[in-house]
Amino acid sequence: MDQFLQLVVAGLATGAIYALAAIGxxxxxxxxxxxxxxxxxxxxxxxxxxxxxxxAGLPVWAAFAVASIAFVLLFGFGFKRFLVEPMQRHGVLxxxxxxxxxxxxxxxxxxNGFSAEAQPFPxxxxxxxxxxxxxxxxxxxxAIFVVAVVAIVGLQLxxxxxRTGRTMxxxxxxPTVARILGIPVERMILxxxxxxxxxxxxxxxxxxxxxxxxxxxxxxxxxxAFIAAIVGGFNQIRGALAGGFLIGLIxxxxxxxxxxxxxxxxxxxxxxxxxxxxxxxxxxRKEERTV
Amino acid sequence: xxxxxxxxLLILLVAFPILWLLxxxxxxxxxxxxxxxxxxxxAAMGLNLTLGYAGLTSLAQGAFLGIGAYATAILTTKAGxxxxxxxxxxxxxxxxxxxxxxxxxxxxxxxxxxxxTLAFTVVVFLVARNEQWLTGGVFGIANIPRPxxxxxxxxxxxxxxxxxxxxxxxxxxxxxxxxxSPWGRAFLALRENAVRAASLGVDxxxxxxxxxxxxxxxxxxxxxxxxPLVEFIDPAPFxxxxxxxxxxxxxxxxxxxxxxxxxxxxxxxxLPELLRATGGWYLIIYAAVVLLIVMISPTGLLGLIExxxxxxxxxxxxxxxxxxxPTLGAASGETDSLGKGATQ
Numbered sequence: 001m002d003q004f005l006q007l008v009v010a011g012l013a014t015g016a017i018y019a020l021a022a023i024g025x026x027x028x029x030x031x032x033x034x035x036x037x038x039x040x041x042x043x044x045x046x047x048x049x050x051x052x053x054x055x056a057g058l059p060v061w062a063a064f065a066v067a068s069i070a071f072v073l074l075f076g077f078g079f080k081r082f083l084v085e086p087m088q089r090h091g092v093l094x095x096x097x098x099x100x101x102x103x104x105x106x107x108x109x110x111x112n113g114f115s116a117e118a119q120p121f122p123x124x125x126x127x128x129x130x131x132x133x134x135x136x137x138x139x140x141x142x143a144i145f146v147v148a149v150v151a152i153v154g155l156q157l158x159x160x161x162x163r164t165g166r167t168m169x170x171x172x173x174x175p176t177v178a179r180i181l182g183i184p185v186e187r188m189i190l191x192x193x194x195x196x197x198x199x200x201x202x203x204x205x206x207x208x209x210x211x212x213x214x215x216x217x218x219x220x221x222x223x224x225a226f227i228a229a230i231v232g233g234f235n236q237i238r239g240a241l242a243g244g245f246l247i248g249l250i251x252x253x254x255x256x257x258x259x260x261x262x263x264x265x266x267x268x269x270x271x272x273x274x275x276x277x278x279x280x281x282x283x284x285r286k287e288e289r290t291v
Numbered sequence: 292x293x294x295x296x297x298x299x300l301l302i303l304l305v306a307f308p309i310l311w312l313l314x315x316x317x318x319x320x321x322x323x324x325x326x327x328x329x330x331x332x333x334a335a336m337g338l339n340l341t342l343g344y345a346g347l348t349s350l351a352q353g354a355f356l357g358i359g360a361y362a363t364a365i366l367t368t369k370a371g372x373x374x375x376x377x378x379x380x381x382x383x384x385x386x387x388x389x390x391x392x393x394x395x396x397x398x399x400x401x402x403x404x405x406x407x408t409l410a411f412t413v414v415v416f417l418v419a420r421n422e423q424w425l426t427g428g429v430f431g432i433a434n435i436p437r438p439x440x441x442x443x444x445x446x447x448x449x450x451x452x453x454x455x456x457x458x459x460x461x462x463x464x465x466x467x468x469x470x471x472s473p474w475g476r477a478f479l480a481l482r483e484n485a486v487r488a489a490s491l492g493v494d495x496x497x498x499x500x501x502x503x504x505x506x507x508x509x510x511x512x513x514x515x516x517x518x519p520l521v522e523f524i525d526p527a528p529f530x531x532x533x534x535x536x537x538x539x540x541x542x543x544x545x546x547x548x549x550x551x552x553x554x555x556x557x558x559x560x561x562l563p564e565l566l567r568a569t570g571g572w573y574l575i576i577y578a579a580v581v582l583l584i585v586m587i588s589p590t591g592l593l594g595l596i597e598x599x600x601x602x603x604x605x606x607x608x609x610x611x612x613x614x615x616x617p618t619l620g621a622a623s624g625e626t627d628s629l630g631k632g633a634t635q
Contacts, residue, residue, distance in 0.1 A: 035402055037535070086586055092402060093348060094589035097542050100535045101585055105578035107532075112572055219531065223413065230406055261421040268410040275403055276395060 006137060007252050013141035015248020016148030017043075020203040021225030022232065022240035023152065024196035029234060030172035031192045034084050035096040038103035040222015041110075042200035044215065046071045047121050047208035048110050060122055068201055076197030080190055103218070110215040123209035144206045151202050152241060155195065159237070168192060220264065224251065227271045233284025242283055246270075296471050299549040303467065307460050314452060322448040323520070324564045329455045330516045331560045333462055335540045335552030337509025342538070343547035344470065345502035346482030347396050351408035352537040354415040355385045355507045357529030359514025361419060364432040364524055374438035378515045385511025386504045393503030397496055412534045419526040431525030435518045455516055462512065467549065469505070478502050482547075543584045545591030554592050558584075 021043050028034045036042070046067055053063030083102065087095040125143035129136045159165035170178045171188040179185045203221070211217055224247055232243025247267045255263040274281065314325050338352040359381040366377040395407040419426045426432065437446040438454070445451050469475055477498050480488035489495050518524055536559055544555020558581065566573035588595040 083582075083586070087589075090589040094542075094585060096402060096405070097538065097589075098582060098585045101539055101578055101582040104532065104535065104539075105575060105582060108574040108578055112575060223409075223531075226406070227410075262417060265414050265417050268413055272395070272407055272410050275407055276398055279399055279403055 002136070003256070007256050008249065009137050009141050009145070011249035011252035012245060013138075013144040013148075013248070014251055015228075015245035016145050016152075017203045017207045017221070017244075018224045018228045018248050019241045019244025020148055020151060020199045020206075021221060022228035022244045023155065023237055024199040025225055025229045026234065026237055026240040027172070027192045028084075028196050029229075031168070031175070031189045032080075032084060032088065033092050033095070034088075035092065035099065036196075037096060037099040037222070038106060038218075039200070039225055040218030040220070041103045041106040042075055042197065042218070043203045043207065043221045043225070044213075044218035045075070045106060045110060046201045046204035047213040047217075048114050048215070050205075051119055051121065051213055052114055054122075064205075071201055072194060072197045075200070076194040077190065079197075080193040084193070103222075107215055107218060114215070116215065118212035118214040121208035121213045124205065125209075140210065144210075147202070147206060151199065155199070156237070164188075164191070223264070224248075224267065227267045230281060231267075231271055231274045233281030236281070236283050239281050239283035243281070296467060296549065300464075300467055302550070303460070303463055307456070310456055311453060315449065319448040322452050324561055326448075326452045326455050326520055327564075328556050328561045329452075329459045330513050330520060331537075331540070332553045332556040333459055333516070334510050334513035334537060335544065335556050336463065336466055337506040337513070338537055338541045339506075339544075339546060339552045340466065340469075340478070340509070341502050341506030342541055343545075343551065344475065344482060345478040345499070345506075347499065347502060348402065348405040348538075349408045349503070349506065350405050350531070350534045350538060351392060351411050351415075352506070352510045353529050353531070353533030353535075354412040355389065355510025356514040356517060356533065356537075357415055357419060357526070358385050358388060359511030360518040360524050360529070361426055361432070361514075362511070363515040363518045364435045365425065367436055367519070368432060368434060374436070374515075374519060375440070378512065381515035382508045382512045385514075386508040389504035389507025389510075390500050392507070393500040396499050396503055409531065409534070412531050416526055416530050419529060426526070429525060431523060433523045435522050435524065437519045437522070451520070455520070458512075458516065462509065466509075470549070474498070474501070539581050539585070541591075542589070543581050543591055545593030548591070548593045548597075551591055551593050558592075 021039055024042075025036055025039050028036055049067035049071055050063045053066050054060060058066065079102075083098060084095065087098050123140070125140050128139045130139050130142065131137070157165075159169055167178070167183045168188045168191055170181070170183055171185050172192070175185050178188070207217070207221065225244070228243035228247045229240045230243070231246065232241065233239025247270075250267050250270065251263055254266040258266065314322055317325070334352055334356050337355070338349060341347050341349050341352075362381040362384050363374070363377040366372040366380060367374060372380070392408065392411055396404050399407065420428060422428070423430075437444075437451055439445065440454070443450070445454050470478075477488070477493045480491070480493055481495065481498050481502065485495055540555035540559040541552060542555070543558055544553070545551030559577070562580075563573050563577050566576055569576065584592060584595075588598070590597070
């Protein structure tokens with residue numbers, strides 16, 4: 001029972017990180033039909049940028065600040081303006097393929113421009129054990145969970161409670177009508193890309209102390225976020241949220257009870273089953289499809 | 292479409308003797324690079340059928356490359372099969388797995404199909420890495436033999452390259468024949484408008500499965516040649532990114548054009564080797580170049596050339612119209628629209 005509780009907490013912590021990446025993924029899909037195959041690299045890169053800063057002699061806080069601003073500018077604004085916008089008129093697939101090329105580019109740049117080895121990353125939370133109902137729980141896992149949930153709740157409040165948030169939602173649901181109603185659609189789409197970059201940023205700073213910062217981190221995280229978004233429901237934020245936690249839990253429980261070698265395979269099987277049985281995802285809405 | 296395919300056959304038959312003679316001056320590394328280009332062109336040709344002609348987005352070609360490579364490696368090292376038998380078995384196995392993977396393609400399309408095939412690729416990679424008794428795990432399989440055919444040893448770089456060239460020619464001719472046959476047109480119909488194709492009596496189920504399976508068989512065949520080419524395989528070259536790169540290869544070369552895979556494979560597998568002199572940066576340059584190609588012309592490099600040719604012939608037609616306009620007088624408006632229709 002002890003072990004099970006630990007696994008659940010660890011699973012929720014991993015799941016929270018997946019959820020952050022999956023929500024960003026879902027947001028940019030909703031507003032601009034962008035399937036971002038580079039989402040995992042988006043989570044990998046900020047930590048690398050911070051380390052580039054500290055290696056260049058910046059103090060830790062300054063490195064964080066510079067890395068965060070540079071990342072959001074480049075992969076929020078720049079990604080939207082210079083990759084998504086020119087590609088969008090060609091359709092969903094060419095755009096998705098361009099993001100695949102971007103993922104290779106970012107990964108190789110991190111490998112050659114920084115380091116091919118895993119590097120330690122400064123942890124924002126001290127590592128230790130907390131005792132809760134007789135079970136020893138990792139403080140770091142709990143902290144990750146709490147920070148991620150705060151970020152997600154904040155986003156949810158922004159979307160549902162503020163005017164800007166609601167216009168953003170309207171843009172996501174129906175860009176044409178939103179435009180007719182006088183909503184600055186382009187600015188709202190840009191906003192979702194900025195939010196996506198910020199969510200990736202938070203996920204990166206949370207996950208890197210645990211897994212170390214490495215150029216190839218994006219592969220597994222991107223895949224998990226991807227699965228989480230689709231399993232939960234491609235077109236719903238709460239779907240991505242639920243999907244993230246579900247995949248995090250499955251991931252950790254599989255590693256402990258079934259086979260650690262095949263921990264990545266079980267979420268994939270879940271993915272295939274969901275796509276075949278309920279392609280709109282567990283919590284998703286059905287989308288109209290051209291036949 | 293058909294005329295273009297005939298031209299393709301001509302180019303193929305002219306290119307063959309050139310490619311046969313060309314690399315005889317190359318050192319073994321140069322030969323390896325050209326051989327790799329041939330092998331990857333075969334894999335890309337298969338994906339081009341699935342993606343470019345039948346319009347099914349597959350992120351599984353890297354996995355089929357792996358299935359073919361492992362099947363051949365296991366059959367030739369552990370079971371002692373000769374390479375030709377292992378080649379046929381690997382292709383047949385990939386064909387069979389391709390049929391199975393094709394079933395999801397009957398239910399879902401576009402990006403959802405990409406997701407399903409992506410999952411398949413990761414699972415194949417995990418099996419290759421974890422099932423040590425079969426695949427050797429991360430240590431891989433070493434000493435994969437090069438073939439001996441009709442009593443002559445094809446182990447050296449040049450004879451093996453020429454063998455690869457012959458196999459590539461045969462597979463390219465088979466692809467050419469397939470595309471020219473009614474099957475090829477059925478695949479195109481599938482891509483352009485599946486519902487209309489069905490109403491015209493094309494069996495959508497069968498052709499979807501076939502497009503997937505034949506494309507996969509080419510992937511397996513390429514893998515089966517890749518294994519003896521590199522003589523040592525481990526799971527790394529068959530990871531998900533390999534399937535990404537193969538997809539980019541087909542798209543950058545020109546999806547749905549006969550020589551697209553060859554052009555794309557040149558970019559994806561030969562260019563990085565040529566850029567090796569730039570140190571660790573060649574993959575970055577490569578990725579940036581591909582990104583640019585995809586952004587500038589989603590129909591690939593050959594699409595770019597085609598667009599330029601269309602543009603030129605349109606300009607020529609416009610010039611002819613302008614020259615004819617004074618004599619035609621009032622009828623010029625009519626010829627204008629006719630001329631446009633003919634050049635498009």
